[in-house]
Amino acid sequence: MITNILSYLDAMAQRFPDKTAIADEKTFLTFAEWKYQAEVIGTALGVATDKQMRRPVLVFVDRRIEGLVGFMGVVESGNFYVPIDCKMPDQRVKLINDVLNPIAAITTTVADDKILDLIEFKGVRFNYAEVIDNEVDKAYIADVRSKVIDTDPLYSIFTSGSTGVPKGVVISHRGAIDLAEWLVETFGFDETDALGNQTPFYFDGSVKDIYICLKSGATLNIIAKKYFTFTKLLVKFLNERKITTILWATSAVVLVGNSQILNDSVPKYIKRVFFAGEAMPAKQLKVWIHKLPNAQYVNLYGPTEITVDCTYYVVNRDFDDDEYIPIGKACHNMEVLVFNDQDKLVGVNEIGELCVRGTGVALGYYNNEIKTHEVFVQNPLHNFYDDKIYRTGDIVKYNKHGEIEFVSRKDFQIKHMGHRIELEEIEVVVNSIADISNAACIFDQEKDSIILYYTTVSGEELDIINLIKDKLPKYMFPNEVFHLRVLPYNMNGKIDRIELKKNYDAQ
Known part of the structure; x- marks a missing residue:
């Protein structure tokens, strides 16, 4: 029984020591090199931190292999890694740092x-670059392995928080192991596969790429961001690397389909197209299906809090252009429960909140007991023993085929550019600006746009984006900004976001 994700790296380094494991645009590492460098980093961490275990370590990541080596190095030390986008505003990094109080950080650049x-x-x-020249302490590495169990934390990825403070979702080894086992066994990955990674390593979607690679021996190719700007180069890259599988954000799949590039050339080695993060319009997916009719298309759904995915749908029938692809059924060792407002299970075509139980459910939010207890709760179907479920806040329904379909969100959390965002966090940052008297955000799902309305004490307009650029990541920037003399309020004295949405739609 596998209890440590590093067992996969050990096995691949033994089976395929000289095979390319990970490759970016400029360099690559074999499985044996990946394992050795990870053990070097793990040894250095142990020495410098007095052999502390189960503590957070920051790893700065970009679209390079160094971040992946850093991840496994942290795990070799018995600690858990926290990906940090190297382009993230320093104030947000500080918020994350304050939540974690991490014992160490691994950097790549000045x-x-x-x-x-x-x-x-x-x-x-x-x-x-400096730490990988050190030596491996095999005795220390073995000692750490003997102490790690599958419910220990593996990584933490931060999501948006309604109070303005990001929430660190803590995922266990067991959650990642079960995800990798399910993906590889269900979809037949092996060492002949080549993955084309699009999802940034600070985003949970990349977890699939990493652990499919480690479990199956497939080569993980990191696609540089420029290829999604110049899509002709993208298809050339996919063919040169003989990419067999892409596990991309829905927005990336749609972007490539809309670029018309598939009319000129196609990625001829692709066997599987996975998409996740947002609802997939059938019309957009048909562009791919028409050009690559023999590929398998799979919709994956799940929030960060359940180890990336909890449901999936293999596209196996035709859809009308105005339909969205269902999110399907539960993944292995996961159970999906859909509850109405009375915490009763729903019937066909009855909407309710999607809740999840199983080994993929996170350990909670790091150092945030209040927020953890709000959404990681006892299964309302019984009270006989501890049975934790995660309330996703997603409103769904079962269709006539027994498939789950996404309907909407229950709260102010949205899915934008593949990221789960609390609109309130944007409002907190905007309201912190000196001249701002109040601010409110709404979301246009059809246009995938965040709309910000604000008022000022002076009555003057402000350059909002310039004022928040050092406090929020770019994916949280409002797409449209409107300055108002006054904001509308409802009878309860709260900002009337329904009225704001009506006015926006009318415009």
Whole structure:
């Protein structure tokens, strides 16, 4: 029985020591090299941190292999990794740092270290290029392995928080192991496959790429961001690397389909197309199906809090252009429960909140007991023993085929550009600006746009984006900004977001 995700890396380093495991645009590592460098980093972490275990370690990531080596190095030390986008505003990194109080950080560039300086980072620092020249302490590595169990934390990825403070979702080894086992066995991945990674490593969608690679021996190719701007180069890259599988954000699949590039050339080695993160319009998917009719198309659904995915749907029938692809049925070792407002299970075509139980359910939010207990709760179907479920806040229904369809959100959380965002976090940041008297966000799902309305004490318009650019990541920037003299309020004295949406639609 596998209890540590590193067992996969051990096995692949033994079976395919000289096979390319991970590759970016400029360089690559074999499985044996990946394992060795991870053990070097793990040893260095142990020495510098007095062999602490189960503590957070920041790993700065970009579209390079160094981040993936850093992840496994942290796990070799018995700790858990926290991906940090190297382009993330330093104030947001500081918020994450304050929540975690991490024992160490692994950097790659001078810019990464400057961010640590700005946030007054107190932990131990490691530069990737310098630390991998150290030696491996095999006895220490073996000792750590003997102590790690499958419910220990593996990684933490931060999502948006309604109070303005990001929430660190903590995922266990068991959650990632079950995900990898299910994906590889269900969809037949092996060492002949080549994955084309699009999802950033600070985003939970990339977890699939990483652990399919480690479990199956497939090569993980990191696609540079420029290829999604110049899509002709993208198809050329996919063919040169003989990519057999893409597990992309829905928006990326749609982007490539809309670019018309598939009319000129197609990725001829593709066998599987997975998409996740947002609802997939059938009309957009048909572009791919028409050009690659023999590929398998799979819709994956799940929030960060349940180890990436909890449902899936293999596209096996035709859809009208105005339909969305269903999110399907539960993944292996996961159970999906849909409850109405009275916590009763719903029937066909009755809407309710999607809740999840199983080994993929996160350990909670790091250092945030209040928020954890709000959504990680006892199964309302019984009270005989501890049976934790996660309330996703997603409103869904079962269709006549018994498939789950996404309907809407229950609260102010949205899915934008593949990221789950609390609109309230944007409002908190905007309201912190000196001249702002109030602010409110709404979301246009059809246009995938965040709309911000605000009022000022002075009555003057402000350059909002410029004022928030150092406090929020780009994917949280409002797409449209409107300055109002007054905001509408409802009878309860709250900002009337329904009225704002009506006015926006009318415009």
